[in-house]
Structure formats: C-alpha cells, structure tokens
Amino acid sequence: MTAAKKLREMLSQNKIIVAPGAYDAWSAKLISKSGFQAVYMTGYGVSASVLGKPDIGLITLTEMVAAAKNIVDAAGDTPVIADADNGYGGNLNVMRTVQEYERAGVAAIQLEDQVTPKRCGHMEGKEIISKEEMVAKIKAAVSARKDPDLCIIARTDARAVNGFEDALERAKIYEEAGADIIFIEAPQSVDEMKKVAQCIKSPLLANMVEKGKTPMLKNNELENIGYKIAIYPVSPLYAATKAVIDILSSMKENDTSLSSLDKIVDFPTFNSMIDLQELRELEKSFL
Structure with a gap:
C-alpha cells in the first residue's frame, strides 16, 4: 500500500490524525518510532535546519524536495504530509513541485495562497x-499528480489579511477546485474553528502552534469540532532547540558535559535508536 493510499484510508476513519512536525530525517524517524499516525514535514523547521534562516521564502524547491526524500525514507511506513509553501512559482512551477514531491514519496502536499516571498502562517x-x-494552482496540482490517492492540501492565509469571511469563502472555492484537504491558517477563536467545520465538507487540517494565533485545543477537542488532521509543526523543533541550548549552557558553565548526563541519551542508546545493529547485521549477511 502506498503512503498516499494509507493516508486516504486514515482520513476515511473517525479518529483524528496527529502529525508532529519533522524538520529533518532524524526527527521524522523519532516521530515514526513514537507511534504517531503521520509525519508533517514543516517548511518552517526545514528552513531553520537546512539554512539556519526563518521561514520567509528563502528555501528553494530543490532543498525542500531533498529534505522530503530524506524525511520519507526515515519515516518508514508512516505517511508524510509535506509543506510545499506556495508551489515556488506559477502554475507550471506548481506542477513540477507536485511531481518532485510525489517522486520523493510524500502522501500529501500542502500549497498556500501567499505571494512570493511567503511568510510563516503565524507571522x-x-x-x-x-x-x-489559487484556483488555477490547485487545478494544476491536481492535474500534475500521477497517483490519484496523493492528497492536495489547499491552505489559505486570508484570515490574517482580509478577515475570516474571506478565508471561509476561499476555502469553499478551493474545495470546489479539487483540493482534497482544506487548511484555513490561523483562525483566532474556537467559534471560528467550529464555523469552518460547519461550512466545509472536505477533511480539515488544524495547525497547533504554541503561542500562535489559533487556540491550542486537545486532539479530541479538535476531533469533536470536526477536524481530521492536527499538525504540530514546531513542537519537536522548539523542544530540540531548548535542549541544545540547555546542554551547551551547562557545558560552558561547568567545563564538562558530565553534569548533564541525565538530560541526554547515551552512546549505546543512541546507536540502538538509529538501528546501528540491524544495519551491521544486514551488512554481514552479504559476506
């Protein structure tokens, strides 16, 4: 079963799909090993990881596709929902973006209606x-995919620009244009989130950003409202950042890392987590 088919089957079930954000292959592997139903490849996180730069349209299609391939490989059987920003250009660029991401093995591709250069949705x-x-971009994306199970996610950032009603109108139009999943970025109240669910028939995606513009609800609350996917794009990135800052501060202050052993995994544990023994055994099997 393809990753796209697997995601489609999950979307047909009643339970919400929870997808933490992966910013590289290792974070994707950890998400998969932790038993989550899906991995969300975050453009915000990939930009930080690959470039050390903010999510303001600096990262390229080539860099994002390379990250997508590595994340898909590391995620194993866990479907990857991939951020593709605004498609990196016009309609023909969108078609190439879909084709490249599909070849990388993602299960869903997220496209947004921002101009270039884009911004993170909560900026x-x-x-x-x-x-x-945007309707033309959605139609181009649908036309470009080879696997009909590949999901096209249409995201609108209109809430912050033109207001909620325009965002809702756009969501309806994007749904009619052929988008499989609808993502209204940054609704600012629970009432707005409920109205979205009342008006849109397609599966809905909720973006849970700590201290972002949207209320942070528990997954079961999002499910009860009517959302089908909950992404947590920055939680692993922010947790890793805090952990690295803490260990570096401790090393600088204490002149050693030994005072922080309780905050890190050890050498044998990490090697086990990264499947070193299995790969060594596979290597030996050919001798």
Missing part, C-alpha cells in the same frame, strides 16, 4: 494572491 506581514490564481 505578520503576509500577502495573498487572488482567488482565481
């Missing part, structure tokens, strides 16, 4: 393209 200063331009 200020966003601008959006017209409804007609």
